[in-house]
Amino acid sequence: MFGDAAKALSQMFTPPFRTVLLKSVGLAILLLVLLGIGLHRLFGWLAAEGAGYLEGVTGPGMATPLHALLWVLAIAAGFGLVAGAIFIMPAITAFVASFFSDEIAAEVEHTHYPADPPGVAVPVWVAGIEGIKTALLALIVYLVALPFVLFAGIGFLILFVANTFLLGREYFLLAAMRFHSVDDAKRLRRMHHGTVMFAGAFIAAFVSIPILNLATPLFGMAFMTHVHKRIAGPKRELLTHT
Numbered sequence: 001m002f003g004d005a006a007k008a009l010s011q012m013f014t015p016p017f018r019t020v021l022l023k024s025v026g027l028a029i030l031l032l033v034l035l036g037i038g039l040h041r042l043f044g045w046l047a048a049e050g051a052g053y054l055e056g057v058t059g060p061g062m063a064t065p066l067h068a069l070l071w072v073l074a075i076a077a078g079f080g081l082v083a084g085a086i087f088i089m090p091a092i093t094a095f096v097a098s099f100f101s102d103e104i105a106a107e108v109e110h111t112h113y114p115a116d117p118p119g120v121a122v123p124v125w126v127a128g129i130e131g132i133k134t135a136l137l138a139l140i141v142y143l144v145a146l147p148f149v150l151f152a153g154i155g156f157l158i159l160f161v162a163n164t165f166l167l168g169r170e171y172f173l174l175a176a177m178r179f180h181s182v183d184d185a186k187r188l189r190r191m192h193h194g195t196v197m198f199a200g201a202f203i204a205a206f207v208s209i210p211i212l213n214l215a216t217p218l219f220g221m222a223f224m225t226h227v228h229k230r231i232a233g234p235k236r237e238l239l240t241h242t
Contacts, residue, residue, distance in 0.1 A: 001195075004226035005202050011111065012218050020103050025214045028089075028096050089213045090163045090204075091138035094170055097217035098131025099124075101174040104221040113229060119178025126182065127174060134170040138163065160204050167207065167216075168200020171224035179232065192231050199227045 011017060102121040109118055141162040169189065176185035189196050203220040207213045 001198060001202070001227070004199075004230070005223055007112065007226055008108075008219050008222035011108065011222055012215060016107050016111075017104070017218060017222075020100050020107075021215060021218055024096050024100050024217045027099065028092050028214050028217075031092050031095070032088075088139065088142060089216070090159075090167060090207050091135040091142070093207060093213065093216040093220070094134040094138060094167065095131045097171065097174065097221060098127040100217055101127055101171075101221050102178070104218055105175055105178055105225045108222050108225040112226070116229075122174060122177045126177065130170055130173055134166050138166055141166070160201075160208070163204035163207060164197060164200040166200075167203040167220060168196045168198075168224075171203060171220040172196045172199070172228060174221060175224045175228040176232070179228075188232065195227070195231060199224060 012021065102119075105119060106121075109116065141159065144158070172189050173182075173185050176188055180188060202223060203216065206219050207216045
């Protein structure tokens with residue numbers, strides 16, 4: 001497993017991967033910016049609406065202090081979004097991975113397993129559904145764990161365990177579906193649940209590193225391609241995708 005991680009890391013910055021790296025990082029940053037702008041405008045709107053409501057309750061004499069307080073809260077929320085980017089990165093990178101998984105896996109297979117039959121590209125809509133499901137689940141876990149973050153690190157532990165499961169599951173399925181039907185890929189994951197969970201811990205650790213976590217789709221997909229090869233064997237018959 002550690003050897004698989006080392007091979008994935010060593011290949012991440014090779015020339016064939018650089019284009020994919022730039023595209024995946026660019027898309028991840030774009031999604032973070034759009035999410036930040038959307039939430040900042042939402043907080044600004046809520047501040048304005050809240051000020052109007054409270055002014056009606058307290059009277060016009062409190063208008064200026066209330067406006068100041070609510071905009072301070074909106075600005076603080078904006079800074080909180082920046083700090084919270086590290087927590088929502090699993091969701092962002094899970095979605096991004098669905099767009100570039102085949103490019104990454106194909107390059108790993110070509111470089112490290114040239115004698116094996118190449119995988120078949122996973123249909124975009126299938127990969128997209130897996131990415132969206134994982135992203136939404138990651139966001140739900142983030143919202144559930146957020147209240148516990150300040151309590152002795154319980155929230156961070158919840159996030160790490162959840163990311164281990166969610167990211168391990170997604171990246172393994174994306175790698176396995178290149179060689180198996182969706183049902184067979186899921187069955188293979190269940191059969192090797194412990195191995196996939198352990199592999200997911202590597203990806204969860206990677207995605208927790210600020211800045212570097214923008215490259216999670218490359219590391220996660222390259223790494224799990226190696227893991228799938230070890231689990232399924234060096235050569236296998238390609239099955240039809242469902």
